[in-house]
Amino acid sequence: MELELLVKQFQNKNHLAFEKLYGMYSKSIHGVVYNIIKDTAIADEIMQDVFIKAWNKSETYSSKKGRFFTWILNIARNAAIDKTRSKAFKQKKQNLSADYFVDIIASHDNLDNSTDAIGIKKFVTELGDKCKAVIELLYFKGFTQKEASEELQMPIGTIKTRNRNCIQQLRDMVL
């Protein structure tokens, strides 16, 4: 499998493999971080730190523990959340906008006109409120199923199936 090889080369400190993986995931990681931080410059900084951290600790990743994307996604969310808890950040961002990822995506003027972008915009605008909330919490905020069920006051099982349906809709539009 190509990805597995790429990750192995990355773990062997191959710059080219790193660059490829960065190309594959950096925009997503940036999106997640930005959604939490809501500041482009700080998000840039955190995203870079995240990739550097992944590079320096690449040997701690194992495919047995999950997808490589998921691994980086976890590092990124933790880094971004740590940042929001720092004193300096709290003082600077006292009134963080409560925008969800959907608002960010919907308000993007600079989204290019690729089919992906069009599909996602359509998806976002057509997405039901409950879908928006579930995806926001599980993918962008890193809530566990249990935390999400408490936040949204839904049974755990419902979270799981609702999420499944929401992602299915997304797949239908972008894949």
Add this chain to the structure above:
Amino acid sequence: MDIKAYIESGILELYVAGKLSEDENLEINKLLQQHPKLLQEVLEIESAVIKLTAAASPNAKGFEDIKNRITANETKVVELQPRKTNWISYTGWAASILLATGLFWSLNQKTELEQEIQTVDIENRYLEIQIEAAKTDLATTKNLLDVIRDKDIISVPLGGQGNFASSFAKVYWNKSNNTIYLDAEGLPEAPEGKVWQVWSLTLNPLTPTSLGTIDDFNTDDNKIFTIINANESQAFGITLEPEGGSESPTMEQLHTLGVVDVSPS
């Protein structure tokens, strides 16, 4: 197992979200390897999530910055290795500098010692010359002593005259070889343009005969002068005369005079 039901449960979406327990992750990883359909499902979920999350990024930065950072880090790491070997080379350099300094020092010592030897050599030669000179002096002095002790010698003291009472001289006259030895140590140095002149005198009538001038008086060390005298002298006198000497003595400048005591002979 019912693959379809497993997919429908929504666990794979949570797997991609990274919100399952470690055990669940290990379990799913196993299943993915056994069931390509499950894997395909995971890849599609991941792909959709990647696209969705990417859409939330206003503008992700390119790889350049990252590349610079990791290469900077790696350069630092690479730098460490030569630093390690550097210690060896530093030690090497230090040792060779020490060695060079040591060599230079011993070379310097050698040159200094050689110079010392040379100096001592020169001193030795100088001392040898001095010894030689002393020997010669001694020989001359012995010679003089022999002359003075000769039983045939006539000793004539010359006393200071008139204004020159402090002057004195002595003549040792060896009649057998017609030689007088004049000891003129009691005379002052001859002034510029003047010279001592020695006279042999006969008394009745008073007739001076010049025995010559002492031209090297001022430079002579022992002030003993050997002069030929074939005259039947009855007295000796010494006058200060203009350079070159005079025909007859200038009596005002007669410093010393002594009469030969003829009684013993």
